[in-house]
Amino acid sequence: MHWVNVAVMLVMITSGWGIYDDDVIVRGFHFSPFWRLGDWAAWSLNWHFAGMWFLVINGLFYLGYGFATGRFREKLLPIRPAEIVRTVVDTLHLKIAHEDITVYNAVQKLLYIIVILAGIAQVVTGIAIWKPVQFSGLVSLLGGFQTARVLHFAGMTVIVGFLIIHVTLALFVPKTLWAMLTGGPKLKPRTRVEGGHAT
Amino acid sequence: MRSPFRPDSLPDPAILDNHRPLINSLERRGLLRGGLSLGALVMLTGCDVKRPEAVKSALLAISRLNDDVQALLFNPNKLAPTYPASMILRPPKFNAYYDVMNVKPVDGATWRLEVSGLVADKRPWTVQDLQALPQSSMVIRHICVEGWSYIGGWSGPTLRSFLEHVGADLRARYVAFRTADDYPSSIDMATALHPQTLLATAYGGDTLTDPFGYPVRLRMSTKLGYKNPKWITAIEVTNTYPGGFWEAKGFPWFAGL
Numbered sequence: 001m002h003w004v005n006v007a008v009m010l011v012m013i014t015s016g017w018g019i020y021d022d023d024v025i026v027r028g029f030h031f032s033p034f035w036r037l038g039d040w041a042a043w044s045l046n047w048h049f050a051g052m053w054f055l056v057i058n059g060l061f062y063l064g065y066g067f068a069t070g071r072f073r074e075k076l077l078p079i080r081p082a083e084i085v086r087t088v089v090d091t092l093h094l095k096i097a098h099e100d101i102t103v104y105n106a107v108q109k110l111l112y113i114i115v116i117l118a119g120i121a122q123v124v125t126g127i128a129i130w131k132p133v134q135f136s137g138l139v140s141l142l143g144g145f146q147t148a149r150v151l152h153f154a155g156m157t158v159i160v161g162f163l164i165i166h167v168t169l170a171l172f173v174p175k176t177l178w179a180m181l182t183g184g185p186k187l188k189p190r191t192r193v194e195g196g197h198a199t
Numbered sequence: 200m201r202s203p204f205r206p207d208s209l210p211d212p213a214i215l216d217n218h219r220p221l222i223n224s225l226e227r228r229g230l231l232r233g234g235l236s237l238g239a240l241v242m243l244t245g246c247d248v249k250r251p252e253a254v255k256s257a258l259l260a261i262s263r264l265n266d267d268v269q270a271l272l273f274n275p276n277k278l279a280p281t282y283p284a285s286m287i288l289r290p291p292k293f294n295a296y297y298d299v300m301n302v303k304p305v306d307g308a309t310w311r312l313e314v315s316g317l318v319a320d321k322r323p324w325t326v327q328d329l330q331a332l333p334q335s336s337m338v339i340r341h342i343c344v345e346g347w348s349y350i351g352g353w354s355g356p357t358l359r360s361f362l363e364h365v366g367a368d369l370r371a372r373y374v375a376f377r378t379a380d381d382y383p384s385s386i387d388m389a390t391a392l393h394p395q396t397l398l399a400t401a402y403g404g405d406t407l408t409d410p411f412g413y414p415v416r417l418r419m420s421t422k423l424g425y426k427n428p429k430w431i432t433a434i435e436v437t438n439t440y441p442g443g444f445w446e447a448k449g450f451p452w453f454a455g456l
Binding site: 019020022023025041042043045046047049050053131132133134136139140145146149 | 255257258259261262265272273274277279280340342343344345346347348420421445448449450451455456
């Protein structure tokens, strides 16, 4: 699911930049053609509206899996503020503790939660600007069509910001890349208490 | 909640030992790898990604599928939000595939609207004929596919009243338009019958000016800007897909809001 998401996210982001360039939100800020998917806006749009299905279907599987198996709760919670501060300080000293790649640190947890929420928000704001009449209630909830459009753009910048940190740090700890390609280290059968009974 | 894929109890180790070689060869990742290469092979043979035309035809196929999804999402009774007349932008924003300097005005006195296709009465229409139909007004947001939008106030007969007047087959699939600026366009019948689909002859209470489609243009609250042709000269009711100017260049046909 991760690598489908990588492909789909790249399609959605770069085709989105192609659509954006027709009528910029930040004055004077354009994406150069090199970064844009699609010869021009019509094809960027077609890429975007093709990619959306894969994004949503893959995303639903990912969320369904994460919630149903308890993976989200196990991996992403709890987050303690003190831990966040400590991890940030360590990272700034280039002390990246990632010996056990099956356990996320507090900053990782926070970033993963942010990017998952940003992904969901992109779908919601995307629906609002795709169908502003059919979902006019959603549009007014988001503060109007142009606001929804700016939120859709802002969601993109959050995801791109995450990607920059995510990819940089993954390159710092190359063994995570191998784990991501192979499915991660084999966990020893653990004695664990779950749902009230030991397995 | 525990993983549905995790067994409740571990099997007897002796059984595992007896079948160790078999278990070692059974690898989930092997199946995934195999699946991936099979998928890649199918994609490579079915659709050569190195040829841009193949990618484009695949994208167009999905776009046509999206047209159907959009038609399903379209609620014929759902009205677009309307705004107070004080918010109307004057003059409206001009946009076409050419510059405003190249607009060729249409003479309203000699202008005739041709009617063809699945209609009972094919007599051409004059400006006065259109004015004789019941008039509607709406102040709606115009949304361009590029992303910009503005509030505009439009009046004229509904396309529905026009179609009913000429005895059009309202079960036909498409209503197609031809224009003085060579900008063919077409819409689905459901949208044509929507109460906020007007044959607009006025903007903000005044007769349309030349750059904005005088004497008559289409204005729909439920479609993107490029679906609204100006300077209409002919309307046809048909079951044959008529396409349109931007649609021929790759833009989606339904373009519903």
